[in-house]
Amino acid sequence: MNGDGNESSFSPEQRAGALVEALPYLQRFRGAIIVVKLGGNAIVDDEVLKTFAEDVVMLRSVGLKPVVVHGGGPQIGQLLARLGKESEFRDGLRVTDEETLEVARMVLVGKVGRNIIGHINMHGAYAVGMSGEDGRLILAQQRDVALGLVGDVESVQPAMVERLLAEDLIPVVSSIGVDRSGQALNINADTVAGALGGALAAEKVVFLTDVAGLLADVDRPDSLVSRATVSELHEGMASGRISGGMVPKVSSCIHAVQAGAASAHLLDGRLPHALLLELFTDAGIGTMITPDSAQESSGE
Numbered sequence: 001m002n003g004d005g006n007e008s009s010f011s012p013e014q015r016a017g018a019l020v021e022a023l024p025y026l027q028r029f030r031g032a033i034i035v036v037k038l039g040g041n042a043i044v045d046d047e048v049l050k051t052f053a054e055d056v057v058m059l060r061s062v063g064l065k066p067v068v069v070h071g072g073g074p075q076i077g078q079l080l081a082r083l084g085k086e087s088e089f090r091d092g093l094r095v096t097d098e099e100t101l102e103v104a105r106m107v108l109v110g111k112v113g114r115n116i117i118g119h120i121n122m123h124g125a126y127a128v129g130m131s132g133e134d135g136r137l138i139l140a141q142q143r144d145v146a147l148g149l150v151g152d153v154e155s156v157q158p159a160m161v162e163r164l165l166a167e168d169l170i171p172v173v174s175s176i177g178v179d180r181s182g183q184a185l186n187i188n189a190d191t192v193a194g195a196l197g198g199a200l201a202a203e204k205v206v207f208l209t210d211v212a213g214l215l216a217d218v219d220r221p222d223s224l225v226s227r228a229t230v231s232e233l234h235e236g237m238a239s240g241r242i243s244g245g246m247v248p249k250v251s252s253c254i255h256a257v258q259a260g261a262a263s264a265h266l267l268d269g270r271l272p273h274a275l276l277l278e279l280f281t282d283a284g285i286g287t288m289i290t291p292d293s294a295q296e297s298s299g300e
Contacts, residue, residue: 018281021280021281022280025279025281026062026280029064029203029204029279030062030063030064031064031065032065032202032204033064033065033066033067033197033200033201033203034059034064034065034202034204034205035066035067035193035197035200035202035256036066036067036275037069037070037071037189037190037205037208038052038068038070038071038208038269039071039073039207039209039269043070043072043112043115043116044074045270048272049116050119051272051273052119052269052275053119053120053122053123054273055273055275056068056120056170057120057124057126057170058276060168067165067170067196067200067202068127068170068171068172069189069192069193070108070113070172070173070174070175070189071108071112071175071188072104072107072111072174072189073094075107076100076104076108077094079103080103085099085100085103087100092248093143093150093188094186095146095147096148096149096150096186097148098149100148101148101149101185101186104176104186105131105184109129109174109176113131113174120170126168126170127169127171128164128169128170129174130160130171130172130173130174131174132173132175132177132178132187132192133177133184135157135159136157137158137173137177137196138153138175138176138177138178138192138196139153139154139177140152140153140154140178140185140187141154141185142179142183142185149183149184149185150185150186150187151177151179151185151187152191153177153191153192154179156195156196156199158196161173161196173192175187175189175192188248188252190207190248190249190251190252193252193256194251194252194253194254194255194256194259194264195255195259197259197264198257198259199260201261201262202256202260202261204261204264204265204279205252205253205256205257205263205264205265206267206275206278206279207252207265207266208267208268209266209268210269210270211246211268212224212267212268212285213226213266213267213268213285213286214233214246214266216241224287225287226284226286226287226288227287227288227289227290228287228289228290229289229290229291230254231292233250233253233254234254236250237250249266250266250289254289257289257290257291258291263289263290264289265286265287265289266286266287267284267285271285274286
């Protein structure tokens with residue numbers, strides 16, 4: 001599971017122990033929906049994408065129902081730059097005019113989504129691509145005129161995703177939504193993952209990021225918080241201990257569990273097989289967020 005290609009570093013006993021440790025989780029989560037958000041930063045590393053695809057196919061093979069939601073901010077910025085168009089951000093969101101929206105749709109649906117699908121389908125004809133526009137999966141409303149065609153999720157119509165899952169397929173969803181007039185809107189992928197996970201009543205919504213998870217002290221990488229409740233996260237944001245780029249991720253975790261997901265997880269998607277380590281080991285590797293009433297142990 002370490003992904004370094006050196007299988008001899010594990011003894012037969014260690015391999016058997018890992019399988020035994022995973023068994024109760026495999027039994028518990030069989031048939032459960034797992035929504036996984038893959039960020040644009042992770043997608044630029046082909047090796048990371050390869051192991052991610054292996055993890056997702058593994059989840060399907062042992063009876064779970066994975067749904068992938070992806071962003072593509074770096075790739076959108078790169079194409080805009082090649083076209084001579086400068087990116088403008090406000091409060092961490094890309095100002096999106098008509099031209100920028102067209103680029104975003106091309107990149108997310110036509111490039112990033114296809115790349116993820118291709119890696120998954122190397123293992124079998126499992127993945128099916130779609131965007132939030134398809135079947136009005138993600139109904140959105142414009143956030144702020146100053147941001148242009150940037151949307152907030154108004155509601156989710158998950159029937160199409162549920163049909164794909166019923167056929168044992170893996171939906172790969174691009175974070176474009178549509179408003180009631182049919183206008184496409186660019187939406188933060190974390191927000192889409194949280195909303196979709198809630199609408200599907202997912203067992204888990206996993207956010208693969210470029211950090212280990214939530215840290216008690218941002219200057220101490222070893223201060224990982226293995227578990228937190230919604231009220232603890234609210235308190236952390238109010239006090240300023242949770243700030244910057246973690247706020248939208250934490251907010252999406254909160255929304256996911258409040259909307260109906262059993263738990264949300266933040267973990268470093270650059271770590272080989274991070275998804276399997278979080279879901280199927282006792283310790284886990286990231287931060288697990290649960291409703292205030294949850295009594296689950298960390299790593300479950």
